[in-house]
Amino acid sequence: MKKLASLGCASILTLAIVSGGTSFAAGEIEVIVNNNAAGQGTSAYLANGTTMVPLNVVRQIPGISVSWDNKSKTVTVMSGSKRIRLAAGQKTAFADSGKITLSMPATLEKGRIMVPLRFIAEVSGAYVTWNSQSRTVYVAKADNKLKERLASGNLTDARRAALQLPRVSMIRNLEPTPSSLEGQSFTYYFLEGEYKRFLIGGGDLLSYYEVVNERSQLIWTARLVGSAETDSLLFLKETKASEESGVRPLLNSRLAYFHVMPHIGAASYGFIGPDGTVTELGTKDVTMNEEVVDIPEEQK
Template sequence: MKKLVLFSFAVLCSSLLILPTNEAAAAVQSLKRTQVVVNNNDLDSKDILNKNNQVFFSLTSLKGLGDLTFAWNNTTKQATVKGSDTNLQLTMNNKVAQKNGSPVSLSTAPFIQNGKTMIPLRFVAEALDGSVTWNQKTQTAFVSKPSTKLLTDVKSSALSTARNAAINLPRVSQLTEDFKPIMEASSLQYYFPENTHDRFIEVNNNVIRYYKITKNTAYLKWQAFISEKTTTQDNLYFINRAFIKENGSLPNFKDTTFANFRWMPHITSTGYGLITKENWNDVVFKQAELPQTNLKENYIIVDIPEEK
């Protein structure tokens, strides 16, 4: 057993992914800064294109949506995407695609750009049973499709299993800004209100975020930058630094008992314990080394025996 000191750095245009035509200036800017996030993975800018006020991305970017295979027929100029229960065929410069043998219409035909097959983001994501959320303020499209395992695990009666699924579900933000840490931390901290799995706080270096799970998606509800200035927080009592800037809305947690987990990838270990406003700075954290199977799935939350 080892005492661990708490680390002090301890969404919507949903019907159509089309930029408002009456905001020409914003549309011009978006050509440079549109972002696409597929199941929590940021796409490279070269895989994203705005054309005629619609977002396209490269065909192979779909790999983040699950176990998919891709094929290209150069004779017919046809791209095929196959999943466990979906067969999607798209022909270049043709607004009619085939899904499981049936014709479906596209708002804009796919095309080749710089050697890449570019496809309408919303159509392809939803044709593969995913969802797309557009954040106009940050010019970000979130493409989400939880795996079958995550959908099962998030409903598990085993609290650690449900929590692991929660931190790995697709994340979406409808906040007005996107706070990025100065660098990825050597450890991550997670805080779940005692005996819950549907909301959590994550601390990554100098950024703290609060997420709420709704319909199998982790929605970012609040975020803040953590400064170097020492202070006492009344609500998030376990953070002993001042917040430089906040964005969003945070519930009242000042009297909440938290299940606290500190994931340390360099030693493949998770420190854990229950904390309260009275004891958070004196808690003796236990450590659990994680098997490789957990690491592969990013299942780094463990059971806390004292949590009943």
């Protein structure tokens, strides 16, 4: 029962990430840190091109500790051996290496300190990007264990790690139609012998990602509908894209697929040819974050 519940949570998380996160009111800014939405009510805002956030958002970034001295109105940021101090209202930050000029100073807003997100995130080595179409800031920082698994030389483990990497998007995100989410099953597709290029199918969406510098970047996403005429650029028979965003991938080789069924705690697996021919090889019991299994027949 625990395994089924975990896989159910995994399916919900997977589809949430695919769709780009939580729905926010018009004009609000969403902040996503390592695939987790910082939450509504963060009061994040843009000022002179700088995203300002409260300390509770910064604290969600791995490898960072933050403290606030109310008496001196100073924020101290620690990341490993690095220490940086920002004083409210001052555009100069102080690091062990010297002074740093900020694009925007830390600011007190209604009794709450707001700090420049990118500056603090990059102190810890995190990647930060802004999606102007969805008004979303992505903060991505993979941990060392994920990095090691990506470089392990074990294809299955590298694929599992790739699926757990922080995801970012710089294209228009699509959200699955609510009625398409019934059953909560989803499918992972990897190019044969690869782990850096993969697709995720969930609900009525299909999304293509590429691993770039230890993060997974959304390159293309589409809403699929049944069709008597198969879209020649897709590998799924009797299916076409009714809406899409980004650049379509060129898929001219066989794909390994893993169809995850949370309701029974299992995944079927096999290959899909460029012409859409499906060869199912078997079904295995799976657990959360281990839905991708070894395929002995795969060319590596």
